Amino acid sequence: MASLLHRSPQSTCEFRFYEELGDFLAPARRKRSFLHAFDGTPSVKDRIESLGVPHTEVDLILVDGEPVPFSHRLTGGERVAVYPMFERFELGEANRLRPAPLREPRFVLDVHLGRLASYLRLLGFDTLYRNDYEDDELERISRAQHRILLSRDTGLLKRSAVTHGAFLHATDPRRQLREVLDRFQLDSRVAPFTRCARCNGKVEALDMMSMAQPPDEHDPDRDHPDERDPPPGEPERRDPDPGEPERRDPRRTPPTGDPDSPPDIRDPTPPKPEKQGRNDVPANVLSGHGATLSRCGDCGQIYWPGSHLARLRQRLAEVGVSI
Structure with a gap:
């Protein structure tokens, strides 16, 4: 009393x-x-x-x-x-609370955003992603490497050490992509097919005399990182209401032994492939796409403009993204 x-x-x-x-x-x-x-x-x-x-x-x-x-x-x-954040109204610098924008927009993504990571890489943005990143590691990477932390976890973004971050309101990966492009005004920086959707390495035109492995199509929807978004039928993770204790997804153990898992998920630093001859490329691909083949300098993945490209362009065009 x-x-x-x-x-x-x-x-x-x-x-x-x-x-x-x-x-x-x-x-x-x-x-x-x-x-x-x-x-x-x-x-x-x-x-x-x-x-x-x-x-x-x-x-x-x-x-x-x-x-x-x-x-x-x-x-x-x-x-x-x-x-x-204001998109159409310029605030005086004395009034702004956010730190100055990063000179080069680079990202690190929470474990639930694997498909978005592939899309950002597809458009040429330096994007780190692994499905086993812990919160402390995400915070450290964001601060030490000056990367924008993207997440749907409000508790993670409230950490005082996170200076550059963004909460994604959308749940559909394509709409998340549109949200990121709008918030950070990135449309003029889009450089399609210059980064590897699997490992984030730089992709360059291929020297036909240094072929490494059979080519593959560049399609995030067909072969994307093993993300942690809930499968169909499973309830979507809900951010806690104000006053409710923050909870993180307890299912932290990444899948193992999956032969279809992208190289950056199986091994964050995959070895460079041995260079082989041009005879390893299927004849129909070599004759039809030999001049447009490209390869990731880190994981060795080879890309070519396959039949999927028109569908991919249509899907992205639905959210105002042109490639």
């Missing part, structure tokens, strides 16, 4: 989250202002993330109409407006 009598009363602030930031909130708090109670004088970043919104998704905070940094302390009675 004595502790209750001496406990300091809670303070309250009025919060309003705009646009897609509402997706992180409980339904009753979306597209409207609401009161939020707290103890002491916490930072505005602490209160925003306690409501379920990762700091990586916030680009502007106004407290009583004035822009403030994440470290701004709340005392009670303020009105806090929180805005997401």
